[in-house]
Amino acid sequence: MQSLTPQRLIELRLAANDVRQGIIRSLVAAGSGHSAGSLDMADVFTALYFHILRHDPQRPDWAKRDRLLLSCGHIAPVRYSAMAYAGYFPVDELLTLRRLGTRLQGHPERMRLPAVETTSGPLGEGLAQGVGMALGGKLDREDWRVYVVTSDAEHQCGLHWEAMMTAGKFKLDNLISFIDRNFIQIDGSTEEIMPLEPLADKYRSFNWEVFECDGNDMAAIIATVERAQTVKGKPSVIIANTVPGKGVSYMEGDYTWHGKPPNKEQAALALAQLQADREQIGAVHV
Amino acid sequence: MSNVNLVESATAMHLVDYTNAAALESVPTRNGFGQGLVEAGKRDRNVVAICADLSESTRMLAFKEACPEQYIEIGVAEQLLVAMAGGLAAVGKIPFIASYAMFNPGRSWEQVRTIMCLNETNVKIAGAHAGVSVGPDGATHQAIEDIAIMRVIPHMTVVVPCDAVQTKKATLALAAMFGPAYLRFAREKSAVVTTEETPFEIGKAQVFREGGDVAIIACGILVYNALMAAAELAKEDGIECRVVNNHTVKPMDEPAIVAAAQTCRAVVTVEEHQVHGGMGSRVAEILAQRYPVPIEFVGVDDRFGESGEPTELIEHYGMGTAAIKATVRRALSRKV
């Protein structure tokens, strides 16, 4: 954890709070969209955009940038919000989410917003593209990395396993994949719909290095990524244990928030809770 | 003319008075699928439903509650959906498999071709959320190529019913018919123009409105827009359109298509799908060979969809009533 001073940690937590507020504002403006997964990945996306990634919001096409792929495209609101606060586009643009003509499509589209790296939404396709990018980077002896964010239910898609096997074969130590392990999908709990456990063992047997952390703990996320960055000769996966809807009490742990937005009153309540949390973070600072 | 015998006449269709907005109910076509599936499952215990983590949106949820032992949940795995259904069909089951049309049959196309069609198994695909009217989810979720990729496969039956009541009838008809089939329906509420009394037979197109100036051949929820366009054209300009509900895209009712062309000598096709390769393309294939007349196409013109509100997108992509009227006038001006 050498890179993280207490002051920096507070800044990152405040940034994650901004990102959560941006998610709520964009979802209520859109009137549709995915709340639970977006909120629970706010800490990981903040860690990535504000601390981990080698990137430049002013130059999204910089050849030496780290590549970040969002495989489960339905949680686009968290990526858009983190990008806006990191300086890729004005925060106000978040309010155009899902509207006709917007760059912020319901599911991310590279041709409209190149910095998302690829178009996603159909599940299970991100890791395979990440494998291709990581292999390309290796062939060119580049030092940039590839980060992929996946959902747990995506592990029910066959292509994802083909990609896992391939990453192991090519020893892609420039590839770090996250799993949003929130145990929910649309029809209920992942373990009822199609059991994924023991998930860590599955990755190990495919020749991956496996890390687990509390995906809603900023310090733990960063420490875990820093360990993964030192792995040689293998791809790494970080099982980020998250609470669906994290940060908004009435959504936390409830799978029915997978694919719906808060209404106006619910959004006001969510923003009030987040604002109160924010003051807590500030209080720790003094 | 003998054409009259080839198609059901409009008065025998027992339609709702679609020009009277107050008389119209608005129901998503997917609800008709849900109801039909429950009835099919109760009639025949061999009917099974396989769901890929979309029980509510595809309306399989009612079946899960009504026939729990015939319901199978497999998670996000659309290729598995088709392959496993092929296995179930091989041992005598009648599997209905449902997801968004974009993923099934979009993602599972080769399994559909080999396991369902080349292998001729009795599997029924229910493609939900078809068309741009899915709305804000955007292009990745808007299936507008599914008719093309299904109608091109030998042995496949492709049905695109016009409203919720007809979708229920189509579901029951497909359950009773042996062979691979694709049923396409939509997410949003749409006008119910047919009634319980309206006949339905797979492969038999229906004349919903009589007219001799231009034939509008439509399928799916846009049949209502076609009817409205025809009613407005009659009132405003005295242009009389025959409106054909061409719900079975494959095998298409060739006599009905030829009859419409013979009577009107100009055709407009209407579908919530790419113009390239869709229902209208099949109409053009038939007429080019058997009775060439000017044809105009209403549909998505070689573009992807995008986020927006459902009706807003229907207008944006030129499939609203006004666009259909303009297309009819264009077809009329080309008539020889």
Ligand SMILES: Cc1ncc(C[n+]2csc(CCOP(=O)(O)OP(=O)(O)O)c2C)c(N)n1
């Ligand atoms: C190939 C494919 N099939 C189905 C869907 C529809 N869908 C969207 S999200 C989802 C599953 C949700 O579970 P998870 O991916 O774990 O996301 P979370 O609920 O944690 O946000 C499904 C089935 C899809 N996007 N892609």
